[in-house]
Amino acid sequence: MDTNFNVIKSSGEKVKFSLDRLRASLRKSGADGQTITQIVDKVQGELYDGISTKEIYNRAFALLKKKDSYLASKYKLKKAIYELGPTGYPFERFVSAILKYSGYETRVSEIMQGHCVTHEIDVIAHKNGHTTVIECKFHSEEGRNCNVKVPLYIASRFKDVKSHWDSKAHDTKLEAGWVVTNTRFTEDARQFGKCIGLYLLSWDYPKNDGLRDRIDRLSLYPITASTLLTNREKQFLLSRDVVLCRDLKDDVFFLDHLGISETRKSKIINEIKMLCKN
Structure with missing residues (x-):
């Protein structure tokens, strides 16, 4: 079958359909080779030019669920993160849990004094004598990425908090600011974060250590x-x-x-x- 056609992403962008990406997403769920081949063959027979990635996902998910609900649960991970909404609070607790199981002591929704004003911090994490402040940016709709304005804003807050922190005696050193999102960062946002010294964590960034990788590694669904x-x-x-x-x-x-x-x-x-x- 000819697979040289476009699919529509949640952002509205047109991209070339990729059987390899469909296979890879099914493989990440833990499905075996035979199951992957069966699902890909069935989905492939129902494709058409201009189909949405959501429709492809829904069809593959339904077929996988018939095979094994556990595999379907892993396959729907990205959608499951969106379902933590509509408020961002469960996502903050989820990020806190990921850090906790990575060896951090964490607190959620704490007020920290800055040099100029106070700031409500989504997650504060402590590990090995270092303190990290984390801002969580949750989107309940697919296709909404974090642009450069987000790390710009967070960088100014972190600078204000760190200025006050460094003027007082503490048992730990405040040395890192994070921005975590359930979607993706634009290239400008990633470039600015790297330049200014903010650690950015999104669904698939940094490579091999994004949210999905950490969730799968720690089994924190x-x-x-x-x-x-x-x-x-x-x-x-x-x-x-x-x-x-x-x-x-x-x-x-x-x-x-x-x-x-x-x-x-x-x-x-x-x-x-x-x-x-x-």
């Missing part, structure tokens, strides 16, 4: 990745600060509170345990 929980149930759990699948693995209190049947609860717990395997 958000509760929204589950394909067995309903949207209402996920929102209930998020409202109780249950952000990670790990939060439910050894404590089914909230599932009992939701009145979930024993049969369904068993399936949900099994899916979650599979996602938490490292």
Whole structure:
């Protein structure tokens, strides 16, 4: 079949369709070679010029879910991050959890004094005598990338906080400012961050150490990745600060509170345990 046609990304941009990218995304879910080939063959037969990447994803996801809900949960990771909204608070807690499981001590939504004004910091992280301040930029819609204005703004806040910090005695050294987003940074934003000394973390940046890489490496999947929980149930759990699948693995209190049947609860717990395997 001829695959030399365009697909429409969530940003509206037209790009050439790539079978290799579809295979790679399925491979990241943990699907075996036979399953990947079967899904690619089925999806390929339904493609047409101008199809959206969302339609391709939905079809591949539906086929993968029929095969294994656990694999489908991993495949929908990017969408699951968007589902942490509509507010940015669950995403802040999610970023905090990733840092915590990377050896940091973390606090969320803290007020820090700057030289000029006070600042509400999304996440403060401590490790090995160093303190890091992190600003989280959450987007609930695909296609909205962080442009250079974001690191420009964060750099000025960090400079103000660091100026005051350095004027006082502390047990740790404040030496790093981070900007974390669930989407992507523009080239100008990345260039400015590198130049000014801000660490930028997005879905796929830095290469091989972006959000997706860290989540897969640590098996820290958000509760929204589950394909067995309903949207209402996920929102209930998020409202109780249950952000990670790990939060439910050894404590089914909230599932009992939701009145979930024993049969369904068993399936949900099994899916979650599979996602938490490292």
